Amino acid sequence: MSVGNSDLDHQHRRLIDTANMVRGLSGDEDAEIIQAALDEVVEYILHHLDFEEDLLAKNSYKGLIEHKKKHEFFRECVQTIYANKSIATSKMLSDTMDRLIDHIMNDDKEYICCL
Numbered sequence: 001m002s003v004g005n006s007d008l009d010h011q012h013r014r015l016i017d018t019a020n021m022v023r024g025l026s027g028d029e030d031a032e033i034i035q036a037a038l039d040e041v042v043e044y045i046l047h048h049l050d051f052e053e054d055l056l057a058k059n060s061y062k063g064l065i066e067h068k069k070k071h072e073f074f075r076e077c078v079q080t081i082y083a084n085k086s087i088a089t090s091k092m093l094s095d096t097m098d099r100l101i102d103h104i105m106n107d108d109k110e111y112i113c114c115l
């Protein structure tokens with residue numbers, strides 16, 4: 001599942017690990033644990049999306065605008081989740097992570113040729 005860039009590969013692996021961690025949350029955990037996990041998820045997803053877009057721009061990726069639109073969906077999802085912490089461990093968070101993993105395994109492969 002390499003995209004041909006070690007930084008991005010590392011970030012994708014960490015996001016997959018994070019998705020597994022989110023799936024492991026039952027919702028009964030201590031509020032501080034949930035908050036810490038949520039902060040990490042939101043911060044890391046936003047960091048990854050920015051990093052990837054910067055790298056694609058530096059490599060003059062022709063599909064960048066389209067790819068950014070796909071990232072925008074995830075930005076909106078995590079911001080909604082973060083703004084409404086009561087649903088943080090609900091289906092929305094795990095659905096968002098599932099869709100993000102799907103994005104990594106499919107959409108992110110489209111730019112391999114330009115890196």
Ligand SMILES: [Fe+2]
Nearest residue numbers: 012052104108
């Ligand atoms: Fe990615």
Ligand SMILES: [Fe+2]
Nearest residue numbers: 052103107108
């Ligand atoms: Fe992406």
